[in-house]
Amino acid sequence: MARQDKRENIVLSAMTLIAEHGFHGASMSMIAEKAGVGIGTIYRYFESRDALIRTMYKEKEDRLVTLLLADYPIERPVRECFFHIGTGVIDYFIHNPLDFRYTEQFHNSPYGVEHRRNRIFASADKPDIFIDLYERGTAQQVIRDMPMVVFFNLAFAPIIWTIRDHVLGFLNLDALLSRKLVESCWDSVKI
Amino acid sequence: MARQDKRENIVLSAMTLIAEHGFHGASMSMIAEKAGVGIGTIYRYFESRDALIRTMYKEKEDRLVTLLLADYPIERPVRECFFHIGTGVIDYFIHNPLDFRYTEQFHNSPYGVEHRRNRIFASADKPDIFIDLYERGTAQQVIRDMPMVVFFNLAFAPIIWTIRDHVLGFLNLDALLSRKLVESCWDSVKI
DNA sequence: GTAAACAGAATGAACGTTCATTCCTATTGA
DNA sequence: TCAATAGGAATGAACGTTCATTCTGTTTAC
Structure with missing residues (x-):
């Protein structure tokens, strides 16, 4: 081999x-x-089991971000960028259910808390399309006035939970339902 | 003792x-x-470690449901019931952060998958305010046409994620923000 | 020939559970 | 009133298992 x-x-x-x-x-x-x-x-x-777990997560996260950035419509309105990310995340995870379930395991563990803390408090150093989305949306007054974390939760929590239910076989998240779902999420953050 | x-x-x-x-x-x-x-x-x-974990979860879940049912405005419009549950859940968990974190651990484990499966597929036998809410909302055409699971995710995923961030100290979920949050969730499911 | 790559047995720490023993308290008998 | 007794609650050392990691002898590649 x-x-x-x-x-x-x-x-x-x-x-x-x-x-x-x-x-x-x-x-x-x-x-x-x-x-x-x-x-x-x-x-x-x-180096260790720990290193294996962290390296695998990093690789998967990088892959998703690269995919999302590949055709990211940075010049277009916030709403369009929002839909790009929302549907992109769904597409990626629907076609890579293993990645999704692994990522979920990672997030819902002590690794995840640490990862989240770093994401929220030490994020100013490198560009991030999620943060960019929030800041542009706020500046242009197309999204409601709320902390970034809450915006992030309204935007993505239902998507992640629904992907989970799809991956576990509790429902069928097809293209139509995906669009409805992202639209609903948008309606919860738009002004 | x-x-x-x-x-x-x-x-x-x-x-x-x-x-x-x-x-x-x-x-x-x-x-x-x-x-x-x-x-x-x-x-x-x-009886066993397993029994301890399951019994504790059951006790906490029952306590929350009892609290929500205590002054549940069953005769009032769907929207009002939605807000009652949303703010009730936030109130309970903000004041019982230990319960919240335990419940999260439980849900994000093999116990949780089993629990969720039972909840979704074997739920017709006993009354449930969440299911009642979905069915009334659908029948009265005040909530959008979508599977119950998706409705549930849109309604509660952002709330749960935001409580988590509050409990972990990533933001301060006060009364004002709670109301905004539940309103946003409602906007994502209402017609 | 040799150094790197490899496999899996060996190791010791940590786990859930068991069970022989101890401890506590209520009851009995005088 | 109080010692004797009984019964079940409480205990924690010990057990068997499982785990991540290390060690050691073997194979491979050049």
């Missing part, structure tokens, strides 16, 4: 196990077995 | 530890030590 394949196998196995059974249903030996490598091999690619 | 106090100490210790450090930061020995009882004593009150 080639070196790159080996790393990918490890990541895919870890992602699958954690996505389906949580962090505690994915021991290093289970990950190794599923990946078809020895336990020790994992430690040649990742 | 009286028998009832002992049980309460165990529940409070378990709640606190799980709320603050997750299920895995709350071993039976830690719970016992914090409660000032022997490990074995816990097993006199709860």
Whole structure:
């Protein structure tokens, strides 16, 4: 097995196990077995279990952001950017349910609290399309007056929860319903 | 220590530890030590760790539902009932942050998926103010046409996420902001 | 030939649970 | 009134298991 394949196998196995059974249903030996490598091999690619978990998250997050930025209509109205992000997030996660479930596991764990804290309090240093959206919306008075965190929650919490229900098989989030959902979210933040 | 106090100490210790450090930061020995009882004593009150976790959740959920039902304006318009539930949930959790964090841990775990599945698929048997709200709203055409699960997500996901941010100290969810938040949620589901 | 890559047995810490023992309190008998 | 007794509540050391990580001998690639 080639070196790159080996790393990918490890990541895919870890992602699958954690996505389906949580962090505690994915021991290093289970990950190794599923990946078809020895336990020790994992430690040649990742310093520790912790590093594996964080690196995988970082890679997935970067991938989503890159995708969203690829055709981001930065010059267009706030509303259009809002829809771009909303439908983009849904599209990405519907087609990558494993990524979604892994991301959820990550967010709903001590890792997530730490990640969120950094996101909220130490975000001024690098550009961020979400923050840009909030600031432009506020400046142009197209979105209501509320803290950024609340805007973010109104905009994305229903989307994330509904993707979760789709991924778990509780409903079918098709294109029509996606549009309705994002529209509803927009209606909750627009003036 | 009286028998009832002992049980309460165990529940409070378990709640606190799980709320603050997750299920895995709350071993039976830690719970016992914090409660000032022997490990074995816990097993006199709860059949297993699993039973302890489920019983505590059930008790907290029942308490919230009882509180919401106490002065529920069942005869009033859907919109008013919606606000009653929304602000009621916020009030309860703001004043019981430990309950909130415990409930969050529970929902974001395999217990939560199971709980959600039961809630969605096996709910017709007993009356539920949330379902009642959706059905009345749909029948009277005051809320948009969408699956119940999506309605539920639009209505409560931003509220839950914002309570979380308040409890974690990321913002201050006061009375004014609460009202704004619930109004925004209503705007996302109303016709 | 040799150095890097690899596999999986070994290790020790931590876990939930058990159970033989101790402790406490209510009841009995005189 | 009070010692003796009984019964169940309480205890925590011990058990078996599981885990992340390390160690060691083997294989691979050049």
